[in-house]
Amino acid sequence: MSKIKRNTLLYKTGVEYGDYTINHVLGCSHGCTYPCYAFMMARRFGRVKDYQDWLKPRLVENSIELLRKEIPRKQKSIKSVHLCFTTDPFMYGHPEVIEMSLEIIRLLDHYGIKCTALTKGVLPLELAKFDKMHEWGISLVSFDEGFRKQYEPFSADYPARLASIKKLNDLGCKTWVSMEPYPTPNIVQQDLKELLSKVSFTNKIIFGRLHYNKLVSAFPGYQGFYNDAVKTVIDFCNDFDIAYHIKARTFRENE
Numbered sequence: 001m002s003k004i005k006r007n008t009l010l011y012k013t014g015v016e017y018g019d020y021t022i023n024h025v026l027g028c029s030h031g032c033t034y035p036c037y038a039f040m041m042a043r044r045f046g047r048v049k050d051y052q053d054w055l056k057p058r059l060v061e062n063s064i065e066l067l068r069k070e071i072p073r074k075q076k077s078i079k080s081v082h083l084c085f086t087t088d089p090f091m092y093g094h095p096e097v098i099e100m101s102l103e104i105i106r107l108l109d110h111y112g113i114k115c116t117a118l119t120k121g122v123l124p125l126e127l128a129k130f131d132k133m134h135e136w137g138i139s140l141v142s143f144d145e146g147f148r149k150q151y152e153p154f155s156a157d158y159p160a161r162l163a164s165i166k167k168l169n170d171l172g173c174k175t176w177v178s179m180e181p182y183p184t185p186n187i188v189q190q191d192l193k194e195l196l197s198k199v200s201f202t203n204k205i206i207f208g209r210l211h212y213n214k215l216v217s218a219f220p221g222y223q224g225f226y227n228d229a230v231k232t233v234i235d236f237c238n239d240f241d242i243a244y245h246i247k248a249r250t251f252r253e254n255e
């Protein structure tokens, strides 16, 4: 795997449910085609040339060295650190990325800083050894393999993802599921309630619509579809005592 160096790694994020974040890889081999916002930004700002370039992850080799300096300096102002917003910390088929992510989590754990991680890979079992304040999550917007092959082509398959989060949940870890970007029925026909029922054990669900995809606006009454979906998620979470967060611009009144 190629390596790069950075000057800083720990920064405050403007993302709705994030505080600080660490992105210790440039690119992501999962190659999501919804499209992936991180890829669009990386291409726009010249960090990658094109999609093929994005698929070749580059590890920030001086990550631990940087974080050993940055974490103690910012420790007091950090509520939590999210891995990752512009790549995947447990990139499927890339043990170097997984090892580095675990090393970073070890460091955050050592400083008593809460870490939240999100993946379309498989959550490693080692995560159960860390403090139970952390939150381990998977991204799950479908259970349709055809959808995955088209929109998340090089990610872990859904049963593997689900089995990994369930295992950690059973071991007493806090878990969460990101159902974002949730697709409209003209992209994939599926039953949201059935999907939710597969993750009824989790502690938190994040739900959000799909953006930047013309198929969404081509679906007649798509806003009504998202409004109904939001109600379904909220009802489900209330029934199962699951915390939830609905992403901005997913629900719109009067539509």
Ligand code: SF4
Residues within 6 Å of the ligand: 028, 029, 030, 031, 032, 036, 037, 038, 039, 085, 086, 087, 088, 120
């Ligand atoms: S896993 Fe996340 S960062 Fe990677 S390609 Fe998919 S959406 Fe982008």
